[in-house]
Amino acid sequence: MSVRAFRGAILSVPHDPAHARQTVRHEPDGLLLVEDGIIVARGPYADLAERHPGVAVEALPGLIVPGFIDAHVHYPQMDRIAAHGEQLLDWLDRHIFPAETAFADRAHADRAAALFLGELLRNGTTSALVFPTVHDHSVDALFEAALARDMRIASGKVLMDLGPQGLCDTVKTAREASEALIRKWRGRGRLSYAVTPRFALTSSDAQLQVAGNLIAAHPDVLMHTHLAENERECAAVAARFTDAIDYLDVYDRFGLVGPRSVFAHGIHLSDRACARMAESGSGIAVCPTSNLFLGSGFFDFTRAAAHGVKLGLGTDIGAGTSFSMLHTAGVAYQAALMRGYRLDPFRALYLATAGSAALLHIGDRVGALEVGQEADFVLLDPAATPLLARRTAGATLAETLFALQILGDDRAVARTYIMGQCAWNRDAA
Structure with a gap:
């Protein structure tokens, strides 16, 4: 003892x-x-x-x-921090997808995972919900490195069968690889799995349904994706899913809105969507430095609080500009003030610790x-x-x-x- x-x-x-x-x-x-x-x-x-x-x-x-508990971060995007000149969709095409293609090399993934976790610890972050890439071994690399450091990390293979060349899986491989990774990593160390469709535009209807089926079959996993980050993205989602009430309803139709669902951003949400999130028990990882860097907008803390939506805080590296959750909390204050909300420093600390822990369903263990x-x-x-x-x-x-x-x-x-x-x-x- x-x-x-x-x-x-x-x-x-x-x-x-x-x-x-x-x-x-x-x-x-x-x-x-x-x-x-x-x-x-x-x-x-x-x-x-x-x-x-x-x-x-x-x-x-x-x-x-x-x-600190980072509720939304991308470890493969670490090398593209401070990539100049684009908003979300063009930024992905120009900077991020090429960077993620390099993770086809397992050795590259191992090196990135080690450096990434070192940066988290240096900045006081002990737990995180992490996007890897579409490659199965990007999950293995991250989990092996986290296991060696005894860190609380949640992650899961990215699903995107409508992705660019080199980052595109299929409905079949998404299901089979996710099932295999859940079996491999469930219950090991302080790790947890997250079913991870990138966002609505990069998955077919069939693959979104696979994601919903995985969540139904494995009630202990998280669901992690992006939601209503950028106005152009929202317009593209509305144009594709013409029968959906709004962006959140797209996910809801495939069984992706529930108490273990973590949605990054949520800037451009209606009152209906916020009410549905609160009703379902899902929540939002607020990512202020990323939202400012990509010109996406300012999160509405007042609306979220009125509906009782669960919130956490995320750095969203690499659109986010710092691994520091202290810095991220400071930018959250400034961004909130742009919409008339004065974020109290104690609430900011809550969002970076116990709030994110609750969002990741680890609030009984840390935070x-x-x-x-x-x-x-x-x-x-x-x-x-x-x-x-x-x-x-x-x-x-x-x-x-x-x-x-x-x-x-x-x-x-x-x-x-x-x-x-x-x-x-x-x-x-």
Whole structure:
């Protein structure tokens, strides 16, 4: 039995501040007791220390928060961050599809997966829902690398039988490969599977139905796709699916809208679609840096909150411009303000942690640093840069958290812990 204790300022937001009271949990001088990777006690140091004599305590100067959970990210697109000049559909054709074609080479996928997971840890991200490519071994490469690092990663082979040459599967191969991958990876380590149609335009009706059948046959998997990201994309979907009420209804007709469905973006949604999402229990991964970079628009937090739609936060690398969930939260604040919504820094932290965990159906395991959860956490340094140090000197907790979101990035992540073990140490890198 391995027991470790960590002392420091501990902060988590277990419940959505938009819908609940008393959501912020903060111990200015707290103790986190971890046994075999699981949190067994949390509370004020003065209360807990005397109950656990003889346990060595590691002091962590800074702010201890739950490990960040990226609710939507593409590991094969990492090499095309900062690809200039296009909105979504042209950007895919010009930059992304050629980059993903390179993943036909397993060795290339292995190298990318290792670098990708290293970037997540360096930025304090301990769990993620990840798009690979259409190639089966792109899933194997990612899962093998995640298993070696004991990370919580959800992913699944991309389905796209209407894709470009080199990235096009079939209805048959989509079904058979997905079934084989589910059998291979289900229940291994901290991994989970996601049925992953790229988006409505890259799958035939028959393949979308295969995706729905897979979800029905495997109720433990997630469904992960894109929805209502770009106005031109929405128009193309409407032109193809003329009988559908709206974009969400396209997915609904194939059984893809349910409590385990995660839709990236959701910028251009009607009240009907938001109400249907709330009714079904599905949710949205909000991706603000990507939405700004591709000129897609600003997510409507007010409308989503009015309908009670579940939300998480995603970097959406590589249209997203940073692996940092701190930076992503800061951009979410700015984007929300463009539509008149003032995103509270505590709600932003919730979206990047417990909110994303709930979206990925891992909220019982991670995201809030509660007793019984896995000890994935991050040590943030409010004095990581001279400007941050000056801005946070004497600041309140809310001011410090907001400054970290607006001014912070990977430099503010001093350490990242996986199951109570240090997986990234800025000072040792």
